[in-house]
Amino acid sequence: MLTRREMIASSAALYAAGLAARAAAQHDAHPSPARGSDELPYTPVVTPNGSTLPWKLVDGVKVFHLVAEPVKREFAPGLVVNCWGYNGQTPGPTIEVVEGDDVRIYVTNRLPEPTSVHWHGVLLPNGMDGVAGLNQRPIPPGETFQYEFTLRQWGTQMYHPHFDEMTQMAMGMMGFLVIHPREREDPPVDRDFAIFLMEWLVKAGTARPVPAEMNDFNLSTFNSRVFPATDPLVVKQGERVRIRLANLSMSTHPIHLHGYSFRVTCTDGGQTPPSAQLPETTVNVPVGSTRDIQFVADAPGDWALHCHKTHHIMNQMGHEFPNLIGVNTEGLDARIGSLLPNYMTMGHTGMSGMHHPMKQPHNTIAMVGGVGPFDRIDMGGMMTVLKVRPGITSYQDPGWYEHPQGTVADSVSFAQVEREAPVYRPQAVEATPPVQHEHQHP
Numbered sequence: 001m002l003t004r005r006e007m008i009a010s011s012a013a014l015y016a017a018g019l020a021a022r023a024a025a026q027h028d029a030h031p032s033p034a035r036g037s038d039e040l041p042y043t044p045v046v047t048p049n050g051s052t053l054p055w056k057l058v059d060g061v062k063v064f065h066l067v068a069e070p071v072k073r074e075f076a077p078g079l080v081v082n083c084w085g086y087n088g089q090t091p092g093p094t095i096e097v098v099e100g101d102d103v104r105i106y107v108t109n110r111l112p113e114p115t116s117v118h119w120h121g122v123l124l125p126n127g128m129d130g131v132a133g134l135n136q137r138p139i140p141p142g143e144t145f146q147y148e149f150t151l152r153q154w155g156t157q158m159y160h161p162h163f164d165e166m167t168q169m170a171m172g173m174m175g176f177l178v179i180h181p182r183e184r185e186d187p188p189v190d191r192d193f194a195i196f197l198m199e200w201l202v203k204a205g206t207a208r209p210v211p212a213e214m215n216d217f218n219l220s221t222f223n224s225r226v227f228p229a230t231d232p233l234v235v236k237q238g239e240r241v242r243i244r245l246a247n248l249s250m251s252t253h254p255i256h257l258h259g260y261s262f263r264v265t266c267t268d269g270g271q272t273p274p275s276a277q278l279p280e281t282t283v284n285v286p287v288g289s290t291r292d293i294q295f296v297a298d299a300p301g302d303w304a305l306h307c308h309k310t311h312h313i314m315n316q317m318g319h320e321f322p323n324l325i326g327v328n329t330e331g332l333d334a335r336i337g338s339l340l341p342n343y344m345t346m347g348h349t350g351m352s353g354m355h356h357p358m359k360q361p362h363n364t365i366a367m368v369g370g371v372g373p374f375d376r377i378d379m380g381g382m383m384t385v386l387k388v389r390p391g392i393t394s395y396q397d398p399g400w401y402e403h404p405q406g407t408v409a410d411s412v413s414f415a416q417v418e419r420e421a422p423v424y425r426p427q428a429v430e431a432t433p434p435v436q437h438e439h440q441h442p
């Protein structure tokens with residue numbers, strides 16, 4: 001394997017590395033399982049449902065070209081959103097560089113208004129920081145600006161506009177800027193994922209995010225996709241995994257991983273000292289920051305990775321309906337139906353039933369309802385599945401986990417339960433009658 005110094009000595013080798021990065025980018029969803037490659041001093045980042053920006057070495061400088069432009073983004077089959085982004089995507093393609101690199105990044109503006117690019121968390125000269133008005137002129141529509149700097153750090157950074165910030169970020173303009181360390185990490189990671197957290201208001205039957213919304217969003221996304229349309233994270237059992245999380249939405253997202261205890265190893269401010277890497281199962285990702293988590297994938301299975309704000313694992317959820325849990329709604333549909341044709345009462349036994357196939361407006365998707373191996377999965381939005389398998393040779397979606405016999409929770413006879421664990425209930429508390437016998441007035 002080439003050391004970085006040897007690579008610098010050979011621009012031909014570096015150009016080959018660029019081609020390898022491009023090849024990796026083209027196979028982003030299912031890259032080859034090799035730990036990096038002989039040409040790259042790092043394990044390439046996988047951006048699920050996204051891609052990596054190719055580069056070219058010109059006189060020792062890595063040159064990239066971002067194009068800010070309107071993009072049509074499929075959040076899920078049946079839901080295409082008119083966003084803004086970079087190079088046809090939101091989030092924009094992931095930029096991967098190495099500590100010490102000299103980089104030049106051209107930004108062409110194909111938006112209907114000016115823009116700029118701020119390199120969030122990157123230590124650079126003030127005139128490259130990208131705040132329109134403060135550090136530079138805004139980039140007018142049709143023009144290309146040049147950013148140039150040397151990377152003096154490593155970690156997970158972001159890029160996003162600093163002009164008409166509310167509109168441009170709400171429309172999807174953001175991307176990862178991943179800086180790998182000059183020396184290979186010890187221990188190195190085998191699988192390296194990058195997931196951008198975002199939330200949107202796209203009113204049912206429309207296709208345009210509402211930038212003026214501040215609180216009440218109806219779509220929460222991983223890399224601008226909603227479950228079940230999010231690519232799974234496929235990992236070979238025993239591999240060391242990093243997941244880079246970035247957040248430029250309007251609220252914090254506590255991202256929870258099942259099956260593992262992980263460490264937060266890095267933020268956009270730098271590496272977390274090992275003594276400060278508390279074991280966690282949920283990492284809160286504040287707005288305007290990144291968090292890297294690491295763990296060794298020693299437990300096989302299909303493990304949920306999701307935001308723990310329950311409204312963020314729903315799709316196109318409205319929040320303006322009455323609470324009907326426990327209410328006897330018999331006859332309600334018919335009575336309201338005489339006033340509102342096709343009215344359907346929902347949610348009186350909980351809201352799991354609300355995904356029932358009903359007539360939906362154009363360009364909308366069901367609130368929840370991924371198909372799982374046992375039944376429907378009652379989640380949408382910010383959710384994906386970490387699929388850990390022993391001995392795989394491909395990172396193609398391996399399908400559902402085949403559980404060893406006797407390792408899946410299932411029903412047992414109540415007689416057995418009574419023998420082993422009679423029902424416990426403190427005396428002061430009366431048993432609650434089953435909900436269907438409850439009579440309340442709405």
Ligand SMILES: [Cu+2]
Nearest residue numbers: 253307309312
């Ligand atoms: Cu969330």
